Amino acid sequence: MPRHRFPALHSWKISYAKAKQVQQELFPLVELRDGLHKVNKVAGVDVGFEDKNTVARAAVVILSYPALQTVETTLARRKVQFPYIPGYLSFREIPPILAALSKVEQLPDVILCDGQGYAHPRRFGLACHLGVITGIPSIGVAKTRLVGEHAAVPNRKGAWTPLLDKGETIGAALRTRRDVKPVYVSVGHKLCLTTAIEIVMVCCTNYRLPETTRAAHSLASRSKPSGARSIRPVSSPGC
DNA sequence: GCGACAG
DNA sequence: ATCTTGTCGC
Numbered sequence: 001m002p003r004h005r006f007p008a009l010h011s012w013k014i015s016y017a018k019a020k021q022v023q024q025e026l027f028p029l030v031e032l033r034d035g036l037h038k039v040n041k042v043a044g045v046d047v048g049f050e051d052k053n054t055v056a057r058a059a060v061v062i063l064s065y066p067a068l069q070t071v072e073t074t075l076a077r078r079k080v081q082f083p084y085i086p087g088y089l090s091f092r093e094i095p096p097i098l099a100a101l102s103k104v105e106q107l108p109d110v111i112l113c114d115g116q117g118y119a120h121p122r123r124f125g126l127a128c129h130l131g132v133i134t135g136i137p138s139i140g141v142a143k144t145r146l147v148g149e150h151a152a153v154p155n156r157k158g159a160w161t162p163l164l165d166k167g168e169t170i171g172a173a174l175r176t177r178r179d180v181k182p183v184y185v186s187v188g189h190k191l192c193l194t195t196a197i198e199i200v201m202v203c204c205t206n207y208r209l210p211e212t213t214r215a216a217h218s219l220a221s222r223s224k225p226s227g228a229r230s231i232r233p234v235s236s237p238g239c
Numbered sequence: 240g241c242g243a244c245a246g
Numbered sequence: 247a248t249c250t251t252g253t254c255g256c
Contacts, residue, residue: 046246047246047247048247048248049246049247049248050248052248053247053248084245084246084247085244086243086244086245086246087244087245089245089246090245092246093246113245114245114246115245115246116245119245120245125245126245126246140245142245142246143245143246144244144245144246145244145245146243146244146245147243147244147245184245221247221248
């Protein structure tokens with residue numbers, strides 16, 4: 001039984017050309033000003049795939065903030081109905097994410113997404129799309145770059161340089177730890193870049209990626225159906 | 240036409 | 247994303 005209902009801003013059964021149109025139509029709804037009062041809970045969302053990419057598993061992990069203790073987790077499985085096309089990731093991952101998010105008891109104050117937010121060709125990446133649909137402030141934290149360029153990032157924890165595209169700052173290349181590659185942070189919805197960076201840094205304790213992302217990723221990838229995937233297959237039956 | 244290209 | 251063993255380093 002879904003505890004939350006999110007508005008259907010558009011159909012998910014659309015072509016790639018129509019998807020581009022949806023991004024352009026929803027872009028104006030993105031709010032770039034801080035709309036945060038007090039952050040008590042942050043959520044990490046991630047999606048994994050099985051059956052030759054025909055089924056998607058979305059995981060939502062809610063952590064207390066800034067203590068980062070697990071408050072609750074939810075999972076959802078959905079048939080995949082949109083291919084992975086750079087620039088259109090949200091159309092592939094949001095359906096299962098909404099299914100998992102609707103099961104949560106108490107919605108988070110902020111959502112950290114696995115992918116870009118504003119740092120997108122049309123400034124409407126996964127984090128923006130999810131934020132506009134849910135109305136929840138969101139942040140995009142990607143492991144690699146989609147668009148934009150940036151100067152070298154100083155090798156110090158917390159250091160960052162602006163990610164630029166067509167003369168505009170679209171995000172930040174952030175060094176979450178010393179001696180690791182930077183991650184790409186961009187705003188999703190209802191907050192500004194500096195606030196996003198602050199929150200991401202608080203969520204990064206001992207690893208390159210924020211705890212929210214790590215928790216959601218491990219939940220999404222180890223929860224295979226029938227629980228038969230965590231067992232290592234035997235290679236030589238005759239021993 | 241030739242590269243680039245979140246997960 | 248996913249398929250996969252070992253291996254280098256703290």
